[in-house]
Amino acid sequence: MTDAKAYSNRKLIGLLLLGCVGMFGFGFALVPLYDVLCEKLGINGKTQSTAAEYKAVTIDTSRTVTVEFMAQTQKDMPWVFAPEMKRIQVHPGEVIRTQFHAKNLSAQQIVGQAIPSVSPGQGAAYFHKTECFCFNQQKLDANANAQLPLIFYVDTELPEQISTLTLSYTLYNITDKGYVDDVEQGAAK
Amino acid sequence: MNAITREADMDATHIGEHSTHHEEHPTGIKRWLFTTNHKDIGTLYLWFSFIMFLTGGAMAMVIRAELFQPGLQLVEPNFFNQMTTVHGLIMVFGAVMPAFTGLANWLIPMMIGAPDMALPRMNNWSFWILPFAFAILISSLFMEGGGPNFGWTFYAPLSTAYSPDSTALFVFSVHIMGISSIMGAINVIVTIVNMRAPGMSWMKLPLFVWTWLITAFLLIAVMPVLAGTVTMVLTDKFFGTSFFDAAGGGDPVMFQHIFWFFGHPEVYIMILPSFGIISAIVPAFSRKKLFGYSSMVYATASIAILSFLVWAHHMFTTGMPVFAELFFMYCTMLIAVPTGVKVFNWVATLWRGSLTFETPMLFALAFIILFTIGGFSGLMLAITPVDFQYHDTYFVVAHFHYVLVSGAIFSIMAAAYYWLPKWTGHMYSEKLGKLHFWCSVISVNVLFFPMHFLGLAGMPRRIPDYSIQFADVNQIVSIGGFAFGLSQLIFLVVVIKCIRGGEPAPNKPWDGAEGLEWTLPSPAPYHSFSTPPEVK
Ligand code: HEM
Numbered sequence: 263m264t265d266a267k268a269y270s271n272r273k274l275i276g277l278l279l280l281g282c283v284g285m286f287g288f289g290f291a292l293v294p295l296y297d298v299l300c301e302k303l304g305i306n307g308k309t310q311s312t313a314a315e316y317k318a319v320t321i322d323t324s325r326t327v328t329v330e331f332m333a334q335t336q337k338d339m340p341w342v343f344a345p346e347m348k349r350i351q352v353h354p355g356e357v358i359r360t361q362f363h364a365k366n367l368s369a370q371q372i373v374g375q376a377i378p379s380v381s382p383g384q385g386a387a388y389f390h391k392t393e394c395f396c397f398n399q400q401k402l403d404a405n406a407n408a409q410l411p412l413i414f415y416v417d418t419e420l421p422e423q424i425s426t427l428t429l430s431y432t433l434y435n436i437t438d439k440g441y442v443d444d445v446e447q448g449a450a451k
Numbered sequence: 452m453n454a455i456t457r458e459a460d461m462d463a464t465h466i467g468e469h470s471t472h473h474e475e476h477p478t479g480i481k482r483w484l485f486t487t488n489h490k491d492i493g494t495l496y497l498w499f500s501f502i503m504f505l506t507g508g509a510m511a512m513v514i515r516a517e518l519f520q521p522g523l524q525l526v527e528p529n530f531f532n533q534m535t536t537v538h539g540l541i542m543v544f545g546a547v548m549p550a551f552t553g554l555a556n557w558l559i560p561m562m563i564g565a566p567d568m569a570l571p572r573m574n575n576w577s578f579w580i581l582p583f584a585f586a587i588l589i590s591s592l593f594m595e596g597g598g599p600n601f602g603w604t605f606y607a608p609l610s611t612a613y614s615p616d617s618t619a620l621f622v623f624s625v626h627i628m629g630i631s632s633i634m635g636a637i638n639v640i641v642t643i644v645n646m647r648a649p650g651m652s653w654m655k656l657p658l659f660v661w662t663w664l665i666t667a668f669l670l671i672a673v674m675p676v677l678a679g680t681v682t683m684v685l686t687d688k689f690f691g692t693s694f695f696d697a698a699g700g701g702d703p704v705m706f707q708h709i710f711w712f713f714g715h716p717e718v719y720i721m722i723l724p725s726f727g728i729i730s731a732i733v734p735a736f737s738r739k740k741l742f743g744y745s746s747m748v749y750a751t752a753s754i755a756i757l758s759f760l761v762w763a764h765h766m767f768t769t770g771m772p773v774f775a776e777l778f779f780m781y782c783t784m785l786i787a788v789p790t791g792v793k794v795f796n797w798v799a800t801l802w803r804g805s806l807t808f809e810t811p812m813l814f815a816l817a818f819i820i821l822f823t824i825g826g827f828s829g830l831m832l833a834i835t836p837v838d839f840q841y842h843d844t845y846f847v848v849a850h851f852h853y854v855l856v857s858g859a860i861f862s863i864m865a866a867a868y869y870w871l872p873k874w875t876g877h878m879y880s881e882k883l884g885k886l887h888f889w890c891s892v893i894s895v896n897v898l899f900f901p902m903h904f905l906g907l908a909g910m911p912r913r914i915p916d917y918s919i920q921f922a923d924v925n926q927i928v929s930i931g932g933f934a935f936g937l938s939q940l941i942f943l944v945v946v947i948k949c950i951r952g953g954e955p956a957p958n959k960p961w962d963g964a965e966g967l968e969w970t971l972p973s974p975a976p977y978h979s980f981s982t983p984p985e986v987k
């Protein structure tokens with residue numbers, strides 16, 4: 263092999279390896295990219311993770327939207343977790359208060375985190391929670407139970423074609439995960 | 452233009468020189484362990500691939516035996532899941548991909564007039580790490596808790612929250628397979644770019660070389676993304692990250708996006724080299740020039756580029772916005788256009804050719820027809836509203852087995868028959884070859900065609916039990932499966948017989964064949980073009 267050839271081989275290998283490293287990085291870059299895109303386009307049903315200000319000035323009584331509630335627990339989560347009501351008819355702009363019931367069936371204290379998701383995904387940006395147990399972690403002592411409050415309203419700008427919004431919570435057991443920021447003690451019996 | 456008369460242009464005196472050229476090389480096991488020769492490494496890859504084909508095939512037999520009747524009879528559901536998972540992984544990464552790399556090793560240097568691959572020592576490494584990867588993967592089946600059971604697509608949270616402890620071994624083995632593929636791809640690119648004989652310009656390259664070049668770029672683009680995905684699974688499962696864990700702010704749907712960003716180009720990695728093989732064999736047995744050489748090159752390139760824009764057609768049912776559903780639906784359908792160009796080009800090549808039907812040609816013709824059936828079922832799946840019904844049913848299983856078994860695998864068989872005389876110096880037994888073909892082509896259809904109906908009727912994939920109305924069709928499918936599996940043993944016999952002896956093969960056993968490899972003696976000498984041939 264001539265020197266010139268060896269050099270051009272090395273150069274090409276270098277470029278190709280750079281491409282590999284770049285694509286490995288790109289795979290990880292997809293993670294923040296995904297979050298940003300979903301948030302900007304409001305497409306994957308993620309709702310905001312902090313309380314919304316109530317901004318609606320009028321209640322659009324000409325329109326009725328069905329809001330459905332779902333609750334499920336993940337593996338290793340020995341809680342009963344269920345909505346107080348399964349569905350409700352609301353007018354956009356109307357403030358609604360409801361609650362979810364949780365009971366720790368185990369003999370240990372358990373910390374849970376509820377993750378909300380709205381379906382259809384495009385509706386998520388129009389579903390505003392002014393108060394939600396999902397903004398905090400929930401701690402329940404052995405066999406304790408709690409009523410977890412949710413206050414929300416549906417934006418008057420909700421696109422025409424959406425007539426039903428389904429809010430689904432999945433409850434995760436995060437006792438061992440060591441997340442300790444603002445744990446909320448399960449309150450009222 | 453595409454080197455029809457290439458071998459006539461060759462300087463015949465080069466050929467005789469090789470036998471006097473070569474140095475001593477070690478024999479026995481050392482020859483194979485330390486070899487840097489492209490032909491030895493090609494042979495190793497091909498045998499490895501065949502062993503994996505039989506191993507993965509044995510797992511498919513377990514699956515089909517369990518599904519022979521409704522109810523659970525032979526294996527535990529969890530073991531059934533491990534079989535579907537490891538069958539898929541072995542066939543994709545152990546059988547199809549190494550077979551293509553083996554063919555690339557054997558053929559690319561001979562086709563472009565090079566003495567060897569550009570990076571022979573790396574070539575040795577990229578092969579020898581593979582057996583370790585698969586030893587790790589297969590041994591994980593025997594660990595406590597069992598091997599991977601989450602499907603070859605290892606969707607989170609199946610592969611994170613719900614997976615067995617052996618998942619770390621799965622991740623590690625995929626890392627090794629990825630490194631091996633990337634090294635192979637780098638070698639192919641450097642060889643094609645820097646080692647072409649004088650006069651071998653880009654638009655004279657045989658299509659097998661072109662399609663492999665493009666495949667190699669696809670590998671470099673997506674294998675690192677796969678490595679990243681398995682790494683995220685590993686850290687989510689063992690090190691407390693939350694890439695895919697909603698409780699910690701991650702998103703399991705994101706797993707699917709990242710996986711399919713790799714996964715769809717991956718399916719083209721498994722078919723583009725086939726296109727190259729078929730484009731060599733069809734003209735040879737039609738005794739005509741390939742119709743539309745340059746459109747073949749452009750079609751391959753457009754398929755490769757488009758393959759990055761369609762990944763979410765695997766995710767229509769995840770609840771994407773309508774706009775995204777439409778975008779991915781149209782892009783997917785768009786890919787059918789360059790694919791169709793290829794099929795029409797092959798048909799046009801056959802048109803009014805003087806056809807003969809030796810075994811390679813039979814496999815090539817079966818490829819064209821059966822791959823097209825797979826393309827059509829792909830188009831059906833691409834229609835978003837329709838996919839809501841077909842998704843995760845046996846219809847999808849039928850689709851991808853048509854493109855992968857009667858597509859990719861048939862093209863590999865065709866290639867093996869076509870180049871065996873060059874590799875071994877002997878003609879294979881045409882009678883046994885034809886027997887292998889007819890057994891395979893009939894059983895493959897008995898095996899996979901009825902799966903379309905099972906899927907349309909709603910039988911879900913990857914489930915060890917099914918409702919009673921699917922019983923008859925599943926029985927037919929299983930019988931087809933056992934027949935197909937057994938038929939492949941004929942191939943083993945043909946190959947062994949052909950290595951051991953047989954009618955001596957002339958330099959160019961197929962009178963319509965083209966390309967530099969046929970100017971070499973049969974069997975091809977250990978070192979091919981030590982002095983570059985002249986290509987005019
Ligand atoms: C005309 C070309 C093609 C079209 C339009 C197409 C379309 C599709 C679609 C829409 C799906 C998703 C189905 C579902 O899960 O609901 C799919 C699955 C699949 N396709 Fe294709 N496809 C094409 C060609 C190919 C080729 C050439 C290959 C491989 C050689 C291939 C391999 C696969 C595989 C392996 C899957 C299933 C992956 C899994 O879920 O395990 N396809 N195809």
Ligand SMILES: [Cu+2]
Nearest residue numbers: 715718764765
């Ligand atoms: Cu795809």
